[in-house]
Amino acid sequence: MSKILFIEDEVAIQKTLGESLRSKGYDVQAATDGEMGVRLAKSGKPDLILLDLILPKKHGLDVLKELREDEVTEHIPVMILTNLENVGEVEKAIELGATTYLIKANYSLNEVIEKVEQLLKKSS
Amino acid sequence: MASKFFQFNIFAQCKKYQVPLWQCPQFLFLVMGIIIIVASVSFYVIGEHYVSDPRVVALVVIVVSITLLVIAFTITRSFEDLAEANRMKAEFVNIVSHxxxxxxxxxxxxxxxxxxxxxxxxxxxxxxxxxxxxxxxxxxxxxxxxxxxxxxxxxxxxxEGRADSKKTKFSLAGLTRGVIEEYKTFLSASNTSIELKEETNIPLVSASYPLIKIVTENLIGNAINYSRNGGKVIVEIKLSFPKVEFKIIDQGIGIPFEDQKYIFEKFFRAKNAVKEEDYGTGLGLYITKLILDGMGGKIWFKSQQDKGTTFFFTLPTG
CATH class of the missing domain: 1.10.287 (Helix Hairpins)
Structure with a gap:
């Protein structure tokens, strides 16, 4: 089953989305700050990374930049999952190589799970 | 038609940008244009009369050039200020939405x-x-x-001036002791200690007790929140004649220099504060300043990133 790395500091989001994906059989690994996220991405080589932007220790965009600069992680699809809707941030994330950018508040839990599954299907 | 007219109405445009006239690019361009026209005419007239003494002409040219240089510099600065204001507005919407x-x-x-x-x-x-x-x-x-x-x-x-702002006389140190007591669990959970130093015989302050409680709660809460684990917070209350001064020193994350001028603005949160603590509303210090301004008090601070912050406020005595 596909491996997902979920970089998110909000416990509520980690639990609800993380548990939903686990119950569907995905192997979900959780990172609660940016530095931990980069470390786990390099060591765990997940099939998909879900990345929040406002993170302790390292901002999500810096995490993305670092992932794209490392040959181990440069090809892993990254879904930005945030509540920030600044045009500049969206553009920067896409420019840095994010696969897609979702505003959490605009999606239900099921819709996000569907997007995750679609992305995994596409990349496999 | 009205919008075409609006483009030529410099005063209306400057009002729209919410900047004073001397910081408004359109107005400064107009001033520069007028100076250039006046200077050209003056050169002609001066040249006609004083052509025998080139020093006078040279002096006038130097003075006009310096004036134009200063105006050009101010225009550049005003564009930078407008760009910064726009950036802040975008940042504001971003934080509020988040x-x-x-x-x-x-x-x-x-x-x-x-x-x-x-x-x-x-x-x-x-x-x-x-x-x-x-x-x-x-x-x-x-x-x-x-x-x-x-x-x-x-x-x-x-x-709107509808808050419970009825003034009474009370001891600021007494109020602070009560607030510290309320934060006891939070303090031990965050491994932070707090010390209250108070001068003897401090007069009572005259202010709204519930509103000043909000002020001290906000400042003490922030000091604990943004202290690193194991940090120490010191609160000092003393007479700074004719007012009573409250001072709170923390050894926390500090406020980055570039964010300091915005710290009392509504919804503003310093970059490092967002990184450290995702939950803040960015309203606490705005409320704090609003209350103190309304009570005849004053608030200010000094801070250094990664070293800590000291907030001060004063209140009139009873």
């Missing part, structure tokens, strides 16, 4: 999860009562939303 959306998303997703088929699968593997974790998420995020609404209501009341 702060309002985050607890709502958490509430929505937690409820959807509890009602989902996936939850019944998860629940089978959970020990009894484990679903309470998800009810805790709902409870915590409702409180967060409530706090945000409370803050916004306090601001509306303060801005």
């Amino acid at each position: 702060q309002l959306r985050a607890p709502l998303t958490n509430l929505r997703w937690a409820t959807q999860f509890l009602l989902s088929e996936e939850f019944s699968t998860v629940a089978k593997n959970l020990s009894t009562g484990k679903e309470s974790e998800y009810f805790d998420i709902i409870k915590e995020n409702s409180t967060r939303m409530e706090q945000l609404i409370d803050d916004l209501l306090t601001i509306t009341r303060l801005e």
Whole structure:
């Protein structure tokens, strides 16, 4: 089953989305700050990374930049999952190589799970 | 037609940018244009009369060039200021949307999860009562939303002068001791210590007790929140004639220099504060300043990133 790395500091989001994906059989690994996220991405080589932007220790965009600069992680699809809707941030994330950018508040839990599954299907 | 006229109405445009005339690029360009025209005519006239003494002409040219240089520099600065104001506006919308959306998303997703088929699968593997974790998420995020609404209501009341601002005489040190007591659990959970140093015979202050309680709660709460684990917070209360001065020193994350001028603005949060603590509303210091301004007090601070922050405020004595 596909491996997902979920970089998110909000416990509520980690639990609800993380548990939903686990119950569907995905192997979900959780990172609660940016530095931990980069470390786990390099060591765990997940099939998909879900990345929040406002993170302790390292901002999500810096995490993305670092992932794209490392040959181990440069090809892993990254879904930005945030509540920030600044045009500049969206553009920067896409420019840095994010696969897609979702505003959490605009999606239900099921819709996000569907997007995750679609992305995994596409990349496999 | 009206909008075409608007383009030529420099005063209206400057008003739209909310900057004083001397900082408004359109107005400064107009001034520069007038100076160039006047200078050209003057050169002609001066040249006609004083052509025998080139020093006079050279002097006038130097003076005019310096004036134009100063105006050009001011124009560049005013463009930078406008760009900065625009950046701040975008940042403001960004933070507001994030702060309002985050607890709502958490509430929505937690409820959807509890009602989902996936939850019944998860629940089978959970020990009894484990679903309470998800009810805790709902409870915590409702409180967060409530706090945000409370803050916004306090601001509306303060801005409209409807807050409980009846002045009484009370001891600022006594109030502070009470607030520190309330924070006891939070202090031990964050491994932070706090010390209150008070001068003897400090006069009573004259202010609204409930509003000044909000002020001290905000400042003490911030000092603990942004202290690193094991940090120490010192509160000093002394007479700074004719007012009473409150000073709170922390050894926390500090406020980055470039963010310091915005720290009392509504919804503003310093970059390092957002990184450290995702939950803040960015309204506490705005409320604090609003209250103190209304009570005849004053607030200021000094801060150094990664070293700590000291906030001061004064209140009139009774």
